[in-house]
Amino acid sequence: MGVIDFLASVADRIPTVAKPAPRPSLYRRLAWTGIVLILYLVMSNVPLYGIPAQRAGSALDIQRIIFASSAGTLMELGIGPIVTAGLILEVLIGAKLIDMDLSDPEARRKFTAASKTLALLFGVFEASMYALGCRYWSFTGNPLTGCSAGWGERLLVVAQLSFAVYLVILMDEMLQKGWGIGSAISLFILAGVARGVVWSLLGYVPGQVAYGLIPALIRNPSVTLLARPNGFPDLTGFLATLAFIALLVYLQAMRVEIPVTSPRLRGIRSKVPLQFLYVTNIPILLVGILVADLQLFAGLLGNILGRDSGLLRYYSEFVYYITPPRGVIQSLQNPLRTLTFAVSWLVLSVLFGFLWVEIAGLNPRDQAENLVKSGLEIPGIRRNPRLLEGVLAKYIYPLTLLSSLIVGLIAVTADVLGAYGSGTGILLAVGIINQYYTMISYERSLETYPVLRRLLGKEV
Incomplete structure (x- = not known):
């Protein structure tokens, strides 16, 4: 077993x-x-x-x-x-x-x-x-x-x-x-x-400093909130949140289309759409899970070895330099940390992007086999999986590299600017909302058109 x-x-x-x-x-x-x-x-x-x-x-x-x-x-x-x-x-x-x-x-x-x-x-x-x-x-x-x-x-x-x-x-x-x-x-x-x-x-805690942007503005309207110390939310982070949400909604709607045809239906041509963000938010999610697990292990290590352990100090410093800063002021206070965070996250995002494409069956080989099994072919290319794999590789691998870099850059830049919910959180939230919108629209269509449900083999 x-x-x-x-x-x-x-x-x-x-x-x-x-x-x-x-x-x-x-x-x-x-x-x-x-x-x-x-x-x-x-x-x-x-x-x-x-x-x-x-x-x-x-x-x-x-x-x-x-x-x-x-x-x-x-x-x-x-x-x-x-x-x-x-x-x-x-x-x-x-x-x-x-x-x-x-x-x-x-x-x-x-x-x-x-x-x-x-x-x-x-x-x-x-x-x-x-x-x-x-x-x-x-x-x-x-x-x-x-x-x-x-x-x-x-x-x-x-x-x-x-x-x-x-x-x-x-x-x-x-x-x-x-x-x-x-x-x-x-x-x-x-x-x-x-x-x-x-x-x-x-956010506001009675008797303490106003954490949230709006309570801070109400308490002292004369103070500029463009940037706040200690990682507190500021106006720059609010504007960055709105900007990155709009950018992600636009990018998720972009497609790269590959023309295909079916030998059984002569003269009928179609297109297979590939998302421009081919790896969606998976690479940055995996990076976030890795860093979060490292933080968690640092806490466990500190509890077991004691806070004065030399090993814990070195390990905690390593984790500190790859975790996101909070806002513009923290990013400028420690440029080395900002640089190591940005480089490490971009490199890991690309590595995890290619890893996910191979694991999830999104690589050219698996996609070529899916095309052959579905009876589709690319015009001018014989229905040979290896030939199709070579053509698809010209689309998939550049998309994987580009989309991994884009989601990594969005997450890094959003954290540096202090976006609310963190850059990783915004990426995940927009992707999840998009998934829920698609699922609810699909389920609504099945309920509205029972014939469609039977054609798709769904239980009534």
Whole structure:
């Protein structure tokens, strides 16, 4: 039995969500999606039982954006274990270290089940490291033995965080199996970005400095808010947010079209559209996951080794120089950090872009095989997969390089200018909103035209 088979067999013994029968209406599915979103927001504000009151984390922390997490609450781990588990399995399969054809429905089922088991294991591991490292309590000397909390309190926190990860998995399964629309992972990321944008505009803590742009403007209208220190939201970031949202909407509508024809339907020509942003927001998402995991590991390492560890200092400094600055002032205060952040993110974006194209079956070889299987051909080119691959490579690889650089530049520039929700968050939010718009339009068409549903083989 292989690793995937073992993990899948474990998942088969874990309670899951059954597919609905019959298929709910669109409005009912939207209602269930809203309920899942409300549950996430509630969990993001329910503090963990047995820990001291936590300080509110920064709304622009990359862990909060990528992992949809909330410090000191049931959503402390957020979707981190789920996306990390899925990413690891996809990389292993894409690198052929695990032999699996994800186009096969049974293989896809095993992959999903294995991801669920691995996500639960990651959740238990991260929760255990938080508890062992005395993350939520004070300690003297060794955090393992000198923690102010007893082992009963620590085990209680581990149980709460692990159960929260399991609930997130169930909510994601619930939406993806037909009770709702889209996936809970995307929904929670969008909610986290939206919360960060609202906090940047309206955030205010009584008795303290006005964090948000509007409260700061009301409190002292005579002060220029073009740039604010300490990473606080400013007018430059607000204008950058609007500009990059408009730019992304425009870029996502651009297509590169390849002319095709069908031998069975002589004289009928069509075009296969390739998105100009061929890799969409995947490269920057993968970069964000990597950096967020590095930040998370730095926290775990600090809890276990102690804050004065030399190894931790070097590691934390490395992570600091590849994490985004917050706004123009922070970017200018440390130009070296800004430069290393920009270069590292652009390089990683390109690497992850090409990696994703190979893993996801978007490379010229797989696309050529899809054209042949669908009975299409490019005019003037014989229906030979190798010849088609050569033609498609002239489109796909330049698009991969260009789109990876573009999304990387947008994310880097938005962070340097202090865009609300972070550059990564804006990229993800715009892409998720576009996906939801497409899915809702599709589902609406199926309900409006039942004949179309039968032609597509959808259940009634």
